[in-house]
Amino acid sequence: MSHPDQSTGAEAGDRRELPDGPDGEFEGNDDIEVLGEGVAPGKKAKHFWPTVRRMAGLFAGHRFGMILVTTFITVSVVLAVLAPQYVGRATDVVFAGVLQRDLPTDSTQADVVSGLRAEGNDSLADVFAAMDLVPGQGIDFHRLGMLIILVLAMYAGASILQWAQGWVLNKISVVIIRDLRENVETKLHRLPLSYFDTRRRGEVMSRVTNDVDNVQTTLQQTFSSLLESTMRVLGIVIMMFILSWQLALVALIALPLSAVAAGVVGSRAQKHFGRQWAATGALNGQIEEDFSGHRLVTIFGREESMADAFDERNDHLYEASFKAQFVSGTIMPIMQFVSWLSYVGIAVVGGLRVISGQMTLGAATAFIQYSREFTQPLSQVAGMATQLQSGVASAERVFELLDADEQEPDPAVAQLPAETEGRVRFEDVSFSYTPGVPLIEELSFEAHPGHTVAIVGPTGAGKTTLVNLVMRFYELDAGRITLDGTDITAMTRGQLRSRVGMVLQDAWLFEGTIRENIRYGRLDATDEEIEAAAVATSVDRFVRSLPDGYETVIEDDGGNISAGERQLITIARAFLAAPALLILDEATSSVDTRTEVAVQKAMAALREGRTSFVIAHRLSTIRDADTILVMNEGRIVEQGDHETLLEQRGAYWDLYRSQFQEGKV
16 A cells, blocks of 8 residues: 555655756746746636636536526516516505595596696696596505515515525535535646646645635626526516616616626726736745744744745735725726616606606606616626636636646556566666756666665756656656566556555654554554554654653644654554565655664665665665665666775765765765
8 A cells, every 4th residue: 555655755856956847947936927827917817708618517417406596596586577567556556546535536537637738737637647547536555455465475485586596506506616626636636746846835725725615606606696687687678668668778878888897897807816816826835835844944044034925925915906806896886886877867767757647656666676676786797797707717727727637547457567576677768857858868777676776876866756757756758667577657556556665755744643644554454563563663662652652643743753753653654564665765864863773773674575775865874785876967877786886986986985074974
């Protein structure tokens, strides 16, 4: 079984040593405009409408639920749109009752209208002519009550259906986001290490957390609201034309003005929201570095410089957020101003039409209500444009992660060696991190079963790259690597890595007990096997001195135990896994001299009968290696045992002498 030492093997390797490697390029440019390949600062979403369609496609697996949501929204909108018309009728009942109450009971509506015209009061005659009057009757409270009950029932039904569609949609959205998070998590495990080489962890985390959360907000609040607002606008327009096409034309003046406002301002807001989310990723990366390297920052007294770097990125985020919110915030005031203009026009024209008898007071009242409700969904659309711009920018960043090139797939039918002896052969292997900048060229050598192969050389020589290629953390440009005669590319990565144990220079432990961290090497190990591995690797010696022993909980940063003790636990983890092939990448560099003696003894027992690759800077730790490979610029310049290489007085002798003179041996 593979363990966490394997999954992070590339982090401590030659990518850090390479001056021209991916990290070298990245670290030399801290400007946020180079962080990630998503919505880069200063640019709007590269494919806005395709991204919107892809977001809508997330609902494809929930057709029944979306049909239900659409049905609820449609019925709710119909009820809400029809209600003002009945409010207008109720107004006419009250107004007519007040006017007809004092009229002679022996007259008719025609008699009243004729009398008013005879008196020269044509305006009032037109008002009376447009109404349904019964002289002397007063207010029809029965009809008024029925209309009020009907209106209340319509609004109650619309509200209940609106709540129902929100409940269904929220449930669908939560399921979609759950699946999206699972897809993102699965994708992260299928991405090659080269993807993470050029991105800060905080930037990737921002896409996985902040951007996905923003997509969820957009799905829950925007799509249904857009559908509802659009249907409500269409329904209100129809009703307004039924009541008065003249007033409807006045009200529709708001549409082109609103469209211009939403289009012009919205496009600017989209650009700034892209910058905001990219700046958020940059700030997250800075925060992650601050906390991860807090102890180192304190040691070197770099608190002020780190605070300055944080302030700089925080200022970038402040500026981007302020501009995004300011620009998007202008949409609502513009829409409100347009609404007020429309309202004034409707009030003036509507009043003239009521006076002229071309429409009743109730119809005018209903129309004014429609005009107010007409601008409300338009304002909602404008407000949702802000969320949509932000959500699309985030969705594009998430989709770009999901669309990133994955590591080459495992073979459909895996080939396994008949026996795992640990024979590793490099055959004309070539590899480069950056195309056109070769690191390893036509490298060939063989590691015999049970032998210890030490790899030494200057920084950037390709030492860790060599073992990373054995683990298939990266794919070869040319040549092949075989394990017991089987090409490692013919095996699945899981099968390959289950045969390899790896201990890194940077010890990584999970938050949990010491026992759980050791068991991670082999999940089915018994407590006795765990403690036996701890005894063999000198872990038991310090664990017994802890109050809780093996049940001691390691903090998330491992701060409650020393660096050497953390390293010993990772060695015990590898010991428990009992691999056929062992890789030790500067495994003893972080332990003190006394601890190193115990670790070396444990390593000797661990390497017994196993092919071992040992990367070392301190040559004193690999004197007993069966073969020492001296690398420089991706090539093996010398190989042999310790004594043979010293006699040759070549590159190894130079390294040995320099360390001896500096007191490192």
